[in-house]
Amino acid sequence: MILRTHYSGQIRPDMDGSEVVLAGHAHETRDLGGILFLVVRDREGLSQVTMVAKRTERSILETVRGLSRESVVSVRGKVKAEAKAPRGFEIIPSSVQVLARADSPLPLDPTGKVDCELDTRLDSRFMDLRRPASMAVFRIESAVLQSLRQTFYSKGFTEVCTPKVVATATEGGTALFPISYFEKEAFLNQSPQLYKQILMSTGLDRVFEIGPIFRAEEHDTRRHLNEAISVDIEMSYADHDDVMALLESAVAEAYRFVGEVCQHELSVLGLDLHVPKTPFRRVTYTEALDMAREAGRASMEWGDDIDTETEHYLGSTIGEHYFLTDWPAKVKPYYTQPYDDRPEVSKGFDLMHPTMELASGAQRVHDYGLLVERMKSQGLDPDGFEFYLKAFRYGMPPHAGWGLGLGRLVQTMLGLENIRDAVLFPRDRKRLVP
RNA sequence: GUCCGGAUAGUGUAGUGGCCUAUCAUGAAGCCCUGUCGAGGCUUCGACCCGGGUUCGAAUCCCGGUCCGGGCGCCA
Numbered sequence: 001m002i003l004r005t006h007y008s009g010q011i012r013p014d015m016d017g018s019e020v021v022l023a024g025h026a027h028e029t030r031d032l033g034g035i036l037f038l039v040v041r042d043r044e045g046l047s048q049v050t051m052v053a054k055r056t057e058r059s060i061l062e063t064v065r066g067l068s069r070e071s072v073v074s075v076r077g078k079v080k081a082e083a084k085a086p087r088g089f090e091i092i093p094s095s096v097q098v099l100a101r102a103d104s105p106l107p108l109d110p111t112g113k114v115d116c117e118l119d120t121r122l123d124s125r126f127m128d129l130r131r132p133a134s135m136a137v138f139r140i141e142s143a144v145l146q147s148l149r150q151t152f153y154s155k156g157f158t159e160v161c162t163p164k165v166v167a168t169a170t171e172g173g174t175a176l177f178p179i180s181y182f183e184k185e186a187f188l189n190q191s192p193q194l195y196k197q198i199l200m201s202t203g204l205d206r207v208f209e210i211g212p213i214f215r216a217e218e219h220d221t222r223r224h225l226n227e228a229i230s231v232d233i234e235m236s237y238a239d240h241d242d243v244m245a246l247l248e249s250a251v252a253e254a255y256r257f258v259g260e261v262c263q264h265e266l267s268v269l270g271l272d273l274h275v276p277k278t279p280f281r282r283v284t285y286t287e288a289l290d291m292a293r294e295a296g297r298a299s300m301e302w303g304d305d306i307d308t309e310t311e312h313y314l315g316s317t318i319g320e321h322y323f324l325t326d327w328p329a330k331v332k333p334y335y336t337q338p339y340d341d342r343p344e345v346s347k348g349f350d351l352m353h354p355t356m357e358l359a360s361g362a363q364r365v366h367d368y369g370l371l372v373e374r375m376k377s378q379g380l381d382p383d384g385f386e387f388y389l390k391a392f393r394y395g396m397p398p399h400a401g402w403g404l405g406l407g408r409l410v411q412t413m414l415g416l417e418n419i420r421d422a423v424l425f426p427r428d429r430k431r432l433v434p
Numbered sequence: 435g436u437c438c439g440g441a442u443a444g445u446g447u448a449g450u451g452g453c454c455u456a457u458c459a460u461g462a463a464g465c466c467c468u469g470u471c472g473a474g475g476c477u478u479c480g481a482c483c484c485g486g487g488u489u490c491g492a493a494u495c496c497c498g499g500u501c502c503g504g505g506c507g508c509c510a
Contacts, residue, residue: 221508
């Protein structure tokens with residue numbers, strides 16, 4: 001049984017006369033009485049199947065007339081070049097099989113004739129993804145992942161998988177999800193940070209991980225989720241400048257690659273992708289604060305975290321990707337390396353899109369004594385971190401790294417209003433299903 | 435968490451106290467139609483988030499709840 005020989009995108013008018021088998025969803029049928037059209041949709045597009053009533057087998061006509069929208073069909077037939085047909089060809093069927101019948105009414109309209117709200121779409125995500133514009137986002141996301149992996153492998157990185165179930169909640173200030181782990185208390189990990197760093201003491205030197213992170217924060221915005229995919233790297237014998245260079249080239253290359261391999265998806269979305277120019281502008285925290293103050297847009301003191309209003313002002317002023325560097329040490333985590341000559345300033349950085357933060361990273365503290373001291377000064381108890389600190393006592397190379405939010409990268413690349421559009425099955429404060 | 439806005443057929447919407455037996459589109463069922471491509475024409479079906487209150491009368495006003503959207507906060 002052959003259920004498909006060609007996708008829609010592979011059929012062309014010059015295949016006139018050849019037999020093909022299409023399979024997909026019944027996008028719509030148009031019955032004009034004497035002539036009947038069935039439009040079959042697969043992941044590459046639409047194909048029209050044409051049946052002239054007088055010249056078509058009765059059983060085929062009955063099957064197609066009884067077809068509910070979105071039923072799954074397999075159509076065997078001959079390609080006929082036809083100027084009157086969409087895309088210049090149509091299929092004259094010799095058989096039409098219904099592989100699965102769809103119920104009616106549908107939870108939303110995949111043809112796009114009637115709008116639907118994000119919440120409705122997410123409730124029936126399987127059906128939403130039949131809309132070409134929704135599917136295109138995730139085929140592009142896949143290309144972004146492929147590109148990022150290619151970049152990392154080409155630079156000598158090893159892909160790793162670190163645990164998502166962890167024992168300690170003392171990693172930092174963010175809220176973690178507690179879970180039951182046999183007789184013990186455990187948590188879902190908020191970041192692979194500590195494990196990436198432990199791996200730097202092994203001599204593996206360059207690692208990356210693409211995996212989920214979990215944050216139990218009550219945030220409820222169009223750029224936050226409680227489960228996200230983080231693209232994380234850690235690199236030995238490198239400083240913050242080295243990993244910023246890697247980050248900007250990885251991001252720019254992802255844009256370039258998507259533009260090359262996702263032309264169909266980009267045209268479905270009506271986008272003309274602009275590859276950001278590297279190197280990205282570097283703006284120090286102090287410069288950013290001065291810019292905002294001069295414009296009367298900031299009431300912050302040096303040392304405060306940058307608030308959303310200031311972040312948006314900077315983004316709209318700068319207008320392209322940029323790095324925010326040289327953050328006050330006290331607003332960055334304990335593992336962020338301070339400058340030798342001015343310890344109140346750190347080698348931490350954020351990668352910013354004009355609309356939001358995409359990534360944050362730093363050169364890390366690799367000196368055991370300094371790390372313990374920094375932990376204590378941020379109110380953490382080093383005893384809870386023994387599994388981590390141990391790796392710093394037996395020869396830890398200097399290293400640096402970053403974590404990049406995949407959803408935000410795709411969201412900003414495609415100009416999506418809500419990060420939920422860029423995640424197949426988003427998890428937020430309210431949504432746990434599907 | 436907080437502020438602002440919202441919730442009407444399966445979906446998307448109109449409707450600011452009586453004109454609502456609730457609009458339109460899409461959909462579904464049926465009929466007509468040989469080139470549709472958001473096909474067209476005709477008929478039919480299908481809805482006011484939940485609970486209280488005000489009023490002669492509530493989809494509409496008030497209170498509480500639930501859910502949704504946006505801003506901010508939170509996000510080492």
